[in-house]
Amino acid sequence: xxxxxxxxxxxxxxxxxxxxxxxxxxxxxxxxxxxxxxxxxxxxxxxxxxxxxxxxxxxxxxxxxxxxxxxxxxxxxxxxxxxxxxxxxxxxxxxxxxxxxxxxxxxxxxxxxxxxxxxxxxxxxxxxxxxxxxxxxxxxxxxxxxxxxxxxxxxxxxxxxxxxxxxxxxxxxxxxxxxxxxxxxxxxxxxxxxxxxxxxxxxxxxxxxxxxxxxxxxxxxxxxxxxxxxxxxxxxxxxxxxxxxxxxxxxxxxxxxxxxxxxxxxxxxxxxxxxxxxxxxxxxxxxxxxxxxxxxxxxxxxxxxxxxxxxxxxxxxxxxxxxxxxxxxxxxxxxxxxxxxxxxxxxxxxxxxxxxxxxxxxxxxxxxxxxxxxxxxxxxxxxxxxxxxxxxxxxxxxxxxxxxxxxxxxxxxxxxxxxxxxxxxxxxxxxxxxxxxxxxxxxxxxxxxxxxxxxxxxxxxxxxxxxxxxxxxxxxxxxxxxxxxxxxxxxxxxxxxxxxxxxxxxxxxxxxxxxxxxxxxxxxxxxxxxxx
Amino acid sequence: xxxxxxxxxxxxxxxxxxxxxxxxxxxxxxxxxxxxxxxxxxxxxxxxxxxxxxxxxxxxxxxxxxxxxxxxxxxxxxxxxxxxxxxxxxxxxxxxxxxxxxxxxxxxxxxxxxxxxxxxxxxxxxxxxxxxxxxxxxxxxxxxxxxxxxxxxxxxxxxxxxxxxxxxxxxxxxxxxxxxxxxxxxxxxxxxxxxxxxxxxxxxxxxxxxxxxxxxxxxxxxxxxxxxxxxxxxxxxxxxxxxxxxxxxxxxxxxxxxxxxxxxxxxxxxxxxxxxxxxxxxxxxxxxxxxxxxxxxxxxxxxxxxxxxxxxxxxxxxxxxxxxxxxxxxxxxxxxxxxxxxxxxxxxxxxxxxxxxxxxxxxxxxxxxxxxxxxxxxxxxxxxxxxxxxxxxxxxxxxxxxxxxxxxxxxxxx
Numbered sequence: 001x002x003x004x005x006x007x008x009x010x011x012x013x014x015x016x017x018x019x020x021x022x023x024x025x026x027x028x029x030x031x032x033x034x035x036x037x038x039x040x041x042x043x044x045x046x047x048x049x050x051x052x053x054x055x056x057x058x059x060x061x062x063x064x065x066x067x068x069x070x071x072x073x074x075x076x077x078x079x080x081x082x083x084x085x086x087x088x089x090x091x092x093x094x095x096x097x098x099x100x101x102x103x104x105x106x107x108x109x110x111x112x113x114x115x116x117x118x119x120x121x122x123x124x125x126x127x128x129x130x131x132x133x134x135x136x137x138x139x140x141x142x143x144x145x146x147x148x149x150x151x152x153x154x155x156x157x158x159x160x161x162x163x164x165x166x167x168x169x170x171x172x173x174x175x176x177x178x179x180x181x182x183x184x185x186x187x188x189x190x191x192x193x194x195x196x197x198x199x200x201x202x203x204x205x206x207x208x209x210x211x212x213x214x215x216x217x218x219x220x221x222x223x224x225x226x227x228x229x230x231x232x233x234x235x236x237x238x239x240x241x242x243x244x245x246x247x248x249x250x251x252x253x254x255x256x257x258x259x260x261x262x263x264x265x266x267x268x269x270x271x272x273x274x275x276x277x278x279x280x281x282x283x284x285x286x287x288x289x290x291x292x293x294x295x296x297x298x299x300x301x302x303x304x305x306x307x308x309x310x311x312x313x314x315x316x317x318x319x320x321x322x323x324x325x326x327x328x329x330x331x332x333x334x335x336x337x338x339x340x341x342x343x344x345x346x347x348x349x350x351x352x353x354x355x356x357x358x359x360x361x362x363x364x365x366x367x368x369x370x371x372x373x374x375x376x377x378x379x380x381x382x383x384x385x386x387x388x389x390x391x392x393x394x395x396x397x398x399x400x401x402x403x404x405x406x407x408x409x410x411x412x413x414x415x416x417x418x419x420x421x422x423x424x425x426x427x428x429x430x431x432x433x434x435x436x437x438x439x440x441x442x443x444x445x446x447x448x449x450x451x452x453x454x455x456x457x458x459x460x461x462x463x464x465x466x467x468x469x470x471x472x473x474x475x476x477x478x479x480x481x482x483x484x485x486x487x488x489x490x491x492x493x494x495x496x497x498x499x500x501x502x503x504x505x506x507x508x509x510x511x512x513x514x515x516x517x518x519x520x521x522x523x524x525x526x527x528x529x530x531x532x
Numbered sequence: 533x534x535x536x537x538x539x540x541x542x543x544x545x546x547x548x549x550x551x552x553x554x555x556x557x558x559x560x561x562x563x564x565x566x567x568x569x570x571x572x573x574x575x576x577x578x579x580x581x582x583x584x585x586x587x588x589x590x591x592x593x594x595x596x597x598x599x600x601x602x603x604x605x606x607x608x609x610x611x612x613x614x615x616x617x618x619x620x621x622x623x624x625x626x627x628x629x630x631x632x633x634x635x636x637x638x639x640x641x642x643x644x645x646x647x648x649x650x651x652x653x654x655x656x657x658x659x660x661x662x663x664x665x666x667x668x669x670x671x672x673x674x675x676x677x678x679x680x681x682x683x684x685x686x687x688x689x690x691x692x693x694x695x696x697x698x699x700x701x702x703x704x705x706x707x708x709x710x711x712x713x714x715x716x717x718x719x720x721x722x723x724x725x726x727x728x729x730x731x732x733x734x735x736x737x738x739x740x741x742x743x744x745x746x747x748x749x750x751x752x753x754x755x756x757x758x759x760x761x762x763x764x765x766x767x768x769x770x771x772x773x774x775x776x777x778x779x780x781x782x783x784x785x786x787x788x789x790x791x792x793x794x795x796x797x798x799x800x801x802x803x804x805x806x807x808x809x810x811x812x813x814x815x816x817x818x819x820x821x822x823x824x825x826x827x828x829x830x831x832x833x834x835x836x837x838x839x840x841x842x843x844x845x846x847x848x849x850x851x852x853x854x855x856x857x858x859x860x861x862x863x864x865x866x867x868x869x870x871x872x873x874x875x876x877x878x879x880x881x882x883x884x885x886x887x888x889x890x891x892x893x894x895x896x897x898x899x900x901x902x903x904x905x906x907x908x909x910x911x912x913x914x915x916x917x918x919x920x921x922x923x924x925x926x927x928x929x930x931x932x933x934x935x936x937x938x939x940x941x942x943x944x945x946x
Contacts, residue, residue, distance in 0.1 A: 304806060334809035343807070351807040356800045365797060366808035374790045381788070 001062055001078055001159035001191060002027050003048075008057035010040075010047055017043040019215040021057070025160065030182055030192045032206035032223075034199075036234055036440050040215040041195045042084075045162050048193075049081045050074040061160075080153025081162040084169075086145050090138035095120050097137055098152045123151045127184050142289070143174035150181070160191045167201055171289050172468060172500030179205045197234070199227045235441045247476055247492070251280035252323065253315050254460035255301075255429045260310035262296055262484075270296045271307070271484045278429065278460040283451070284489075285463040287471040288481035289503050294464045295346055297481070298433045301462075302343045303333040314339055316428055337366055342422035346433035346464070348411070352418045355407035359399055360388025362406045363421045387424075395420040396446060412443030419447060423454055430454050433464040448474060468499060480508075547656060551799075553909045554653040554864050561861055561868075564907035565875070568900045573605045575899060576892050580604035608892040615885020616878035630766065631881055637767035637837060639870075639877030641666070641830035643775040645855030646873050647782045648703075648826035650864035652717075654786060655819040656799035661706060661721025662827045663852030664728030665699040669828025671735060672698030673835050674843035677754025679740075687757040688836065692774070695832045696825040702728060703824015704817065711813035717820070725852070733845050741843070751843035760836045771833050775873075778826060779866040785822075786866070795819055827852065857905045876901065 003025040010018040017040045025031045035041045046052045048059060050068030059066045061077055068074045071081070088097050095116040104112040104119075120133035129147045137145060146166060153161055163182075167175045182192055182205055196202060202209055202223065209221040211233040219233050255278040262271040271293050278284045288294055299305040301312060307330060314326040328336050337343070345351035353362050364373045364384055372383040388402030395416045399409055406414060415435070422430065435451065436444045451474060455461045465471050471478055475492040480502040488508035490498070501511035577583050582600035590597045614620060616635050622628035645662045652659035673695035682690060706720040735741045736749035743752045760769035786792035797805040798815045806812055830851050834841040841847065858876055862868030883897040 302807070332809070332811075333806065334811070337809045345807050350801075351803045354797055354801045354804050357797070361793075365804065365810075368793050368808075368810075369790050374793075377790050379788050379790060379793060 002060075003079075003160050003191060003193075004060040004063070005044070005048065006058040006060065008044060008047055008059075009055050010043055010052055011055050016215050018047065018054075021212070021215070021217055023210060023217070025191050025193060027159075027191055028186055028189045029207045030186050030194055030205055032194045032196060032202040032209045033212060034196060034202055034209055034230060034234060035212035036197055039212045039234075041212055042164055043215075044212070045081065045164060045193065045195060048074070049079060049162065075156050075158070078157060078159040079162065080150075080156060080158025080160070082146065082149040082153060082164065082166060084165040086149055088137045088145060088148060090136070092137060093133065094131055094135050094137060094140075094148050094151075095133040097148055098133075098155050100152075102156065119155050120151055123154050127181060127188075129181070141174075142169045143171070143177065146170070146178065147181070150185075154185075154190075158190070160193065161185065162193045162195070164195045165197075166194070167196065167198060168466075169290060171503045172496055173504060175201065199230050202230065203227070231441065237442075251282075251458075252317070253277045254280045255462070256311075256313045256315060257301070258311045258313075260297070260300065260307050260312065262300055262305065263308045269484055271300065274310070274484075274486055276479060276486065276489065278462050280460050281455055281458050282476045283455050283461040283463060283474050284477050284479060285465060285471045285475040286479045286481055287468060287499060287503060288466065290466045292481045293484035294433065294466075294481055296484070298343070298346070298431055298462075298464055301328075301336075301431055302341065303328075303331050303336045306330045314341070314428060316340070340426065340428035342425060342427040342430040342459075344415075344418050344422055344432035344435055346437070348415055348418060348438070353406050353414055355405070357406055358388070358403050359392065359397065359406055359409065359417055360384050360402040362417050363388050363391050363402070363424075366421065367425070391417075391420040391424060395450070410440070412439040415439050415447065416443060419450060423450060427454065427459045429462065430459045431462045431464075434466065435463060436465075436467070436470060468496060471499075472496075550653075550658060551656065554860065558863065560908060561863065564861075564904045567907055568903035569609075571903045572896055572900045573609070575896060576608045577601050577604050579892070604890075607890045608886055608896075611886040611889040611892075612879070612882035614882070615889075616882030619885075626764075626766075631885065633766035633768045634881040635874060635878040636772050637769065637833070637877070638880045639873040640769075640771045640775045640837070641833040641849075641851045642855055642858045642876050643870055643873035644778060644830035644833070645827045645851050646858035646862060646869040647778055647866060648699075648823035648830075649855050650859035650862060650866070650869050651782060651786065651795070651826070652819055652823050653859060653864040654799045655795045655815065656802070657710075657816065657819055658718050659703070659706070659721055659820060659823055660718060660856060661702065661724050661824075661852070662830075662855045663848050663850075664721065664725040665702040665824040665827035666831045666848040666852050667728040667732050668702040668824075669695040669699035670831035670835060670843055670847045671732060672828070673831050674751050674754060674847075675741070677758040677835060678752040681755055682757060684757045687755060688760060688770075691754065691758045691836060692829065692832055695828040695835075697828070699828020699831070700821045700825035703820040703822070703827065707817040707820025707824075710820070711816045717816075729845065732843075732847075736843070736845065743842075749844065753840055753842050754835055758836060759838060759840055760832070762838050767838055769837055771837055774829070774832075776870065778829065779870050782826075783866040791815075791818060827855075830855070854901070857901055860908050861904060 005021060005023040008018050008021045021044055033041045047054045050070045050073050066077055098120050099116040104115040106112040117133040124131045131144060131147055166178055206223050210217055211219050213236055221230060258275050260271055260274040263269045286294055300307045312328045314328050316324050318324050326339050367373055373380055392402045397416045398413050436447055463474055472492055477489055478492055479489045480487040482505040487502045490508055495515055497515045498511045501514060502508055583604050586597040586600045615631050617632050619628050619631050649659055649662055673691045676694040677691045702724060706717045709715040709720050710717050741751050760771045762769040794810050794815045797810060798812050802812055834847055854876055858872040859869060861872035879897045883894040886892050887894045
């Protein structure tokens with residue numbers, strides 16, 4: 001089926017999310033929609049899927065103008081969408097999820113379970129999905145859950161499949177598998193709209209690339225275009241994709257974590273026997289697929305959660321150069337912050353900032369009880385404003401004034417505020433979780449630069465990221481987490497495929513052997529790091 | 533989501549709804565007052581005998597109807613105004629301004645309690661235990677007032693401090709329960725209202741709280757030394773000055789102190805406050821304790837004001853509940869709370885005059901107050917209850933009608 005979008009415009013208030021967008025997807029084509037976070041890709045697809053009503057423009061399927069009042073209409077017309085966050089019922093089986101909403105019935109009103117199973121089996125066999133129709137969705141790995149979503153769309157005769165950031169939650173191996181599934185679907189005549197901001201994936205699989213910036217189509221590119229060309233189109237200026245840094249050996253140990261465990265009262269272990277050191281002037285990054293205990297680990301380190309076993313020790317040097325240890329195990333957040341630990345939480349808008357407060361206030365929320373911002377319980381508003389103005393300048397925070405509401409800033413600038421707040425103190429240890437999530441490419445460069453500067457100034461840095469490119473770009477050493485455990489700690493030049501296998505829980509040595517055997521190394525792109 | 537565009541409507545949670553209610557705009561507040569007056573006018577007119585009689589021949593002689601309408605509504609509201617602000621019919625200028633003095637005096641307990649509840653709102657706490665906190669303040673204040681016999685000046689101060697401590701104790705309880713067990717402050721404060729009521733009733737059965745030799749459940753009056761000094765023989769007393777001072781104090785606390793910064797941070801985003809190393813639990817305890825103390829001070833208005841009342845089970849009147857409206861109307865800000873307190877004080881004062889002068893029952897004041905609350909609180913509530921999307925975010929799918937129009941438009945431009 002041929003899909004054509006003509007002059008689609010979508011506004012939210014004064015904000016133009018889509019400005020007169022034209023897009024043609026030919027039958028059996030994989031059309032990549034490339035753009036930064038906030039460029040308007042998802043909005044466009046939600047318009048196509050009937051979730052938003054366009055303020056102007058036209059949708060044509062096989063040259064017939066269509067009007068979708070809701071996703072139901074879009075599905076009936078042959079459009080299927082796999083959302084970034086899966087829309088599955090965890091306690092239902094695969095078959096039940098697939099037929100949900102258009103269940104085959106027998107008798108008066110009974111779900112025909114065997115028919116539901118057949119539907120799943122048929123599609124699964126046809127494309128080699130290897131999905132068990134009787135498995136409970138909650139027991140399946142994320143990659144398989146995604147296939148269930150695809151089966152769901154195909155079971156409704158989808159001729160056009162929209163995949164919204166499908167690789168965000170996948171390991172590199174799962175990503176490869178998804179790519180091959182996409183090629184198979186394409187061979188079977190399905191058109192695919194592939195939304196992403198990852199350049200590597202686009203080059204791998206797309207037939208046509210449309211780049212969107214600030215809600216406008218800024219260009220089309222062939223998959224042969226280089227990464228820096230694509231990045232330039234995406235950002236609107238030349239971008240340096242490599243992070244400029246020299247590897248550090250690190251100094252003495254600054255943060256020592258021993259046998260740290262977090263077991264829930266139900267007996268489920270969120271963290272198990274985690275042991276590692278971070279040295280002065282060193283960046284240790286923690287890689288892993290989201291939801292493998294990284295969040296819990298950082299929250300235990302900063303005191304938001306209490307560990308059930310193990311210890312966290314901070315090591316500093318006194319004037320004579322002797323090591324001074326401070327036990328931070330299960331201390332309060334206040335104590336830990338005050339002992340020289342900086343923290344950038346993973347979920348910025350929930351944990352890192354107060355949208356209703358001004359930028360200047362947000363820059364001091366964790367220092368408000370300390371001079372110079374307050375004395376004897378009374379705020380020094382002048383010091384707070386002065387600090388605000390200074391940080392806005394220093395961290396290149398794009399706002400008219402530090403008195404502006406935090407909620408009015410873009411994601412990248414909000415992140416800079418959070419970062420500025422933490423980095424403006426003297427830190428022994430700096431912990432940042434997903435430091436560039438939801439941040440535009442331009443700000444990513446800046447934030448990475450700041451993190452490296454903090455390392456070079458002598459702090460021990462711990463970065464948690466699910467973006468493999470970020471992990472390898474920043475790391476002096478990489479730790480990989482899987483199901484609450486450290487799979488291993490490896491050097492930053494470790495092969496992507498080895499890291500990928502480790503992210504799936506396979507120990508470092510074994511992963512190395514496996515990749516050698518399968519000579520994956522041939523395919524490894526050795527041009528280094530890309531931006532995301 | 534990859535895009536910053538508004539995401540799907542979130543399941544409404546009542547804390548968010550509550551925050552919307554307490555953050556209503558100044559325009560909403562003013563319009564709510566106007567609409568309440570209109571609703572009141574309709575009720576007044578509908579209940580008026582002349583209006584009822586003239587409406588039967590409305591089309592024969594519409595003039596009669598409109599004259600009756602004007603007289604009933606105009607008369608009632610004129611009386612309300614004269615009872616609340618200036619009495620034009622008074623013999624002297626002092627007497628003419630007596631209603632205003634009553635309004636000011638009436639506003640004192642509402643301002644104290646309104647400040648307390650507004651502070652709670654800013655911290656995201658719905659303290660509806662004002663009633664109980666006022667009663668406890670009253671118990672302490674009254675006992676210190678009649679049992680002790682201290683010199684002028686000192687006695688007032690002791691009584692005022694006593695009232696604060698009494699209320700603070702009753703605010704501390706839900707505060708510590710919330711902090712340690714996570715108990716919902718709404719439920720705890722409601723129950724503490726009942727407990728305070730029965731405690732007060734019990735205390736009044738004790739001989740030590742009764743007028744010697746009397747069997748009535750009323751305490752002795754406080755000493756004359758314990759009364760607030762008044763200004764120029766009017767009902768306006770030092771109590772009002774204290775209320776204004778409390779408003780300034782709360783403003784300083786909320787805007788210029790680290791505790792206030794913490795309170796606002798906890799109210800606006802508890803998770804971020806925790807992550808920033810703030811102690812959310814102690815913040816809750818502080819807010820509830822200080823709020824309780826301020827509510828306790830509300831009790832000084834009837835006990836230490838002029839004319840003074842003795843301690844009885846009705847001592848708190850409905851101050852604790854009216855204060856919720858006052859705080860909502862004042863948008864939880866000190867200045868707003870003072871103005872809202874004066875408005876409600878005026879309605880109370882004018883209501884009596886209206887009833888006496890025109891026969892319109894004083895209950896109409898209750899209707900005005902209720903309509904105001906309803907208009908401020910209802911829109912977010914209705915939306916939350918029926919899970920309606922926020923109309924300011926127009927991402928709800930509308931039918932193809934709009935789409936057609938826009939398609940037609942774009943074709944013209946294309």
